[in-house]
Amino acid sequence: DGEYLYGVDSTYIAQIDPESGQVTGVRIPTGLNPCYCITWDAEDELFWVSSVATDIYGIDREGNRVSSVNNDRRFRMSGIAWFEDDPDGYKLYTINNLRDDDGNSFIRLIKVNPEDGDAITVADLPALEGERSGGCSFCNEIYDFTWAFLVQMQAAEDWLRVYEASSDFYWLNVEPLEGYLAPDEDMDISMEFSTGDLEANETYRAYMQISHNTPVEGPLWIDIVMNVTEADHGVSSEADVPLEYGLTSVYPNPFNAAGAVSFTLDRATSVALTVHDLTGRQVAVLADGYMSSGAHTVSVDGSGWSSGTYLVRLSDGSRVSIRKIALLK
Template sequence: MRARIFVVTCVMLLGSVTALLGVYSTIFEQDFNVSAPPTGWSIQGYNGSSHTSTGTAKTNANLFKNDGGDNYLRLTEDAGYNRAWAYYNAGKFDVMGKWKLTAEVRIGKTHNGDEITNGADGLCFVFLDASTVETLGELDMSKVEGGYGEFEGAPRGGLPNTPVNGAKGYHDGLRGFSCEFDHYNNSGELFREYIHWVDLNDWQHSGLGLNLDTDTGFYYNDGWERVQLEADAGIITFSYNWGGSSYANSFQMDTLNPPNTNCDDLYSFDAYFGICGATGGQTAYHEVRLLKMETDEEVLPLEMSSFSAIATNDNYAALQWVTYAETNMSGFRIYRGTNDTFEASIDLNVFIDAANSSQTTTYRFVDSEIDEIGSYYYWLQSEDLGGATNLFGPVNVVISDPPTTTPDIPVTQGISNVYPNPFNPNTTVKFGILSPNHTTIEIYNTRGQIIRTLTNQHYLPGEYTVTWDGKDNLGKACSSGVYSMQMVSGKTVSSRKLVLMK
């Protein structure tokens, strides 16, 4: 006769979890010393022949360069029609809050450091209203495609016939703002430089910024220039001419009261950040080697509701945790010990991918490798995309009879795991079906286009797996980058992000 099972259930009610990093918390910090788009970034570029041509996609070798040292990102190249942009797609921030953007850029110089002869269109720091550029809650790159020439590669709404009918870069309903760096050199205005705050809705220059009649060394300096935008409730301070410990020059822009009344006032919205560049017939390179965004908002990669553990009927330990919301999360690790000291615990070598959902998500894990009766303690470790971790627990389970059978693991509707992730060349998708339904699982690129259908059929209730080999529907190998996967089963939609690394 089996002994009576004694169960201890411990439920921890938890609030928001965040790492406090002083006055500011870092949303991202990227040095672009890479040879392909880093995780969390969507980077694209095209060489065209006119304002209306799509152009040929630039390769990673076109976008990432070096001068014999570290790599950097190049957003524009040589004469002709070039456009390129880089967006951080793994996080947003309140544009009306307190935030600080630091950048190291090299604007308007040829690759060998010579000053250009005809000027160039420049560079844009872009702040996009997330509600106008998202699909299924994620940044849709097809909605942020920039144009050639005079708009520095930035996306915009309105003015669909500027500079010519059918010009690339227009998106109905797009809203946001840009800090524009513009300059040129001609017989009328030698080395005239502009720093402007621009309304992306119809590309209205706000009248805020700095106009310089002569070259100050900002654009045509002998190296990289560090600049900073620091904002507080719509008042933005632009600082430049970095001296190693402080900036020599700065000016303020009140974006709530632009002199040009046709320009929208800054309003509160969750923003995606991007940087764009375009060459409209001139010869110049605009290059970036550092972008760092900080905010005084509490960065909440994870809002945990509960973490609990029970013994199953088969005397295994069943763990469950519930999250309110997740942002920029990588996943979870599980540790087990025989006392409540974490340092004495062991890693179960389990990594469960995060859903990164704004909705409540329930995770379950059954530890079926317990082979002795006794008291067991479990810890849950969360990990974000930047490698930062938080620890929850311990929760305790007492096993009073040796397990005899494999536990019955409940089916979870939707995508339950993707492993490995990041991956190369294959990854396995595990998903569950609770009721008979026609089900599709499709892979999307950063432009929101379906590139691969993994399954499209009717399923009975149960758990299933499919494999993606990193190829599109034509059998062509996909490039490195971030992809979105969406499962639709009946009225239920489940999605995950995947990172293909080659």
């Protein structure tokens, strides 16, 4: 959750101090016996838990069941994972150890919409004889431009399999994706937008990360926002879309040292963009001064911070917008 690790211990969720590796005194009941699978939904602050063939339950920090997904004999789970960036809203992923008609083992990856329980098979992954999948997770610290899906494999020895989870940015094409610039040179980067298969009256967002070897610490982040209008199903200009004041995104979240905070201003004004720990202590000033209306993106350098949850605060003197950000090292 940005501060502690959690694992299932029979019928309870056990809290683990990542610094010492020791189990704390916090034990959250799951209502399952045994409970095998666990994942964390940071947006709603819910644990999702299950056994092999049970329903999947969303529980709060007190152990109250606040949501559930019926199994209906669809899943035989060895692990579950939460993917906040799933383009279809099917954020709950399950891995299932199965055998085909010839008795060969394979792993079926199924994603589930936690709102209505609808499920889609994503892929059938190969498994060697005698190996089974265990836990699974998503991670954005392996590849620069996409998420990775990690599966713990169990056999005589345990290891991780890493799969590239494709980014669903089919509406955006960027060229070139890499290049070399000598001192005092320029390069043009083109972006092509396509709205053919997109829903009208929706906002679509992507992020461009530019890695470099300049003295500026950390990568550069560019926030790409496309608003699709119903009138022409095309890309609207910024002038066509009413601007709203507030923080729009913190990416990636959780982040490891380097990240980006995006926000919009509905008018030109003086703003302060600051970061605070959960006690309210200010740990960083990201921006402080007069800024024009429109969309803005500011880099975050958390290399000197401790792992944990922080609050990003945007204020123009009369209005405040706050978002949580988690630092994992």
